[in-house]
Amino acid sequence: MGFGAFHGNLEVVRRLREMLARGHFPQAVVLAGPRGAGKFTLAQMLAKTMNCLAPRQTDGLPDFCGECSNCRRIALADDLDARLAEAVEARENLREADKRETRLFVQTHPDVMIIPPDPPQMMIKVDQVRHVIAEIYYRPSDARERVFIFTDSAFMKEAANSLLKVLEEPPEFATLFLLSENPGELLPTIRSRSIIFTLAPLPAAEMEKYLAAERRELAPKQRALVARLAGGAVGEARRFDLDAYAAARKEALLVLETAVRGDDHSALFRATEGYRAGADGKEKTDHLIRTLYGLLEDLLALKSNTPELVRNTDVAGELGRLAEAVDFEWIASAAQRLGEVESGMRRNLLRSLSLDAFAASLEPA
Numbered sequence: 001m002g003f004g005a006f007h008g009n010l011e012v013v014r015r016l017r018e019m020l021a022r023g024h025f026p027q028a029v030v031l032a033g034p035r036g037a038g039k040f041t042l043a044q045m046l047a048k049t050m051n052c053l054a055p056r057q058t059d060g061l062p063d064f065c066g067e068c069s070n071c072r073r074i075a076l077a078d079d080l081d082a083r084l085a086e087a088v089e090a091r092e093n094l095r096e097a098d099k100r101e102t103r104l105f106v107q108t109h110p111d112v113m114i115i116p117p118d119p120p121q122m123m124i125k126v127d128q129v130r131h132v133i134a135e136i137y138y139r140p141s142d143a144r145e146r147v148f149i150f151t152d153s154a155f156m157k158e159a160a161n162s163l164l165k166v167l168e169e170p171p172e173f174a175t176l177f178l179l180s181e182n183p184g185e186l187l188p189t190i191r192s193r194s195i196i197f198t199l200a201p202l203p204a205a206e207m208e209k210y211l212a213a214e215r216r217e218l219a220p221k222q223r224a225l226v227a228r229l230a231g232g233a234v235g236e237a238r239r240f241d242l243d244a245y246a247a248a249r250k251e252a253l254l255v256l257e258t259a260v261r262g263d264d265h266s267a268l269f270r271a272t273e274g275y276r277a278g279a280d281g282k283e284k285t286d287h288l289i290r291t292l293y294g295l296l297e298d299l300l301a302l303k304s305n306t307p308e309l310v311r312n313t314d315v316a317g318e319l320g321r322l323a324e325a326v327d328f329e330w331i332a333s334a335a336q337r338l339g340e341v342e343s344g345m346r347r348n349l350l351r352s353l354s355l356d357a358f359a360a361s362l363e364p365a
């Protein structure tokens with residue numbers, strides 16, 4: 001319980017807690033870092049500390065008890081994926097007209113509101129920010145501080161402009177957290193009104209130690225692989241599913257090999273058949289895209305003569321053959337095309353089609 005349970009980034013955590021201790025916590029904080037780095041966990045811990053009814057100190061800095069009614073109610077949202085799935089399902093069950101007007105929020109404590117990107121576009125929408133504006137000026141009811149946690153920095157344009165208005169004059173009793181994998185995505189005017197803290201990846205040795213304690217089912221070799229593949233992100237390592245990853249990677253390698261060879265698409269078509277619309281297809285496609293990015297990074301590492309940076313060490317043979325067949329320009333263009341597939345997905349274009357087109361677009365002329 002408490003900040004002792006947060007892994008890594010001791011320095012960032014200490015600075016945030018020192019600001020709490022001095023009573024000078026910034027009103028808008030960007031927590032940046034890769035997926036699974038602990039951004040949400042840290043925001044939740046800070047929200048609990050701000051509002052704990054039995055506050056305590058550890059290492060001479062403010063901490064939360066985890067047991068009072070405020071801590072417990074805020075903690076109900078710790079499992080954000082589960083709460084989000086419930087919120088999405090509740091909306092699905094509404095009448096068509098209400099469904100369109102209902103925006104997603106997770107709120108397990110009246111003074112702590114979590115604003116997730118809204119599916120299917122997975123962006124934060126203007127109605128969500130309007131709701132925050134309607135709420136933020138009320139004093140906290142059961143807590144000392146009202147906390148708003150935006151879990152993603154992909155804002156629709158109008159939503160970003162509305163958020164900016166809040167940041168220009170937030171009430172003194174409110175704190176906003178903006179979680180971001182890529183703070184460059186935020187408007188410069190939003191960034192300049194916030195204080196940015198970046199969560200760095202956990203060093204590999206620390207990560208393996210963490211995995212040895214938390215995931216004993218993994219063999220030492222698998223732990224080393226997960227530590228590399230999770231890219232130093234604790235949350236990612238904790239839930240990393242090696243079997244699912246291996247399956248996605250097999251298809252990602254097929255996409256790349258098909259593109260490099262430039263012939264026989266039948267295997268690729270068979271593989272991409274499984275990537276259809278719907279929540280299931282979207283998750284699968286997201287997974288595939290992340291895996292493709294990872295493989296492209298490994299190819300870049302091989303081409304740059306830095307094989308020690310390769311993460312997919314268990315498929316070194318396949319990667320080596322691919323690396324021989326491509327050049328830097330091909331890798332850069334593949335990464336760019338992949339970005340286009342990703343933004344196409346945000347606009348909800350036909351997924352399997354764009355994956356086939358992705359492979360075709362990379363073929364030698």
Ligand SMILES: [Zn+2]
Pocket residue numbers: 051052053054055064065066067068069070071072
């Ligand atoms: Zn408490």
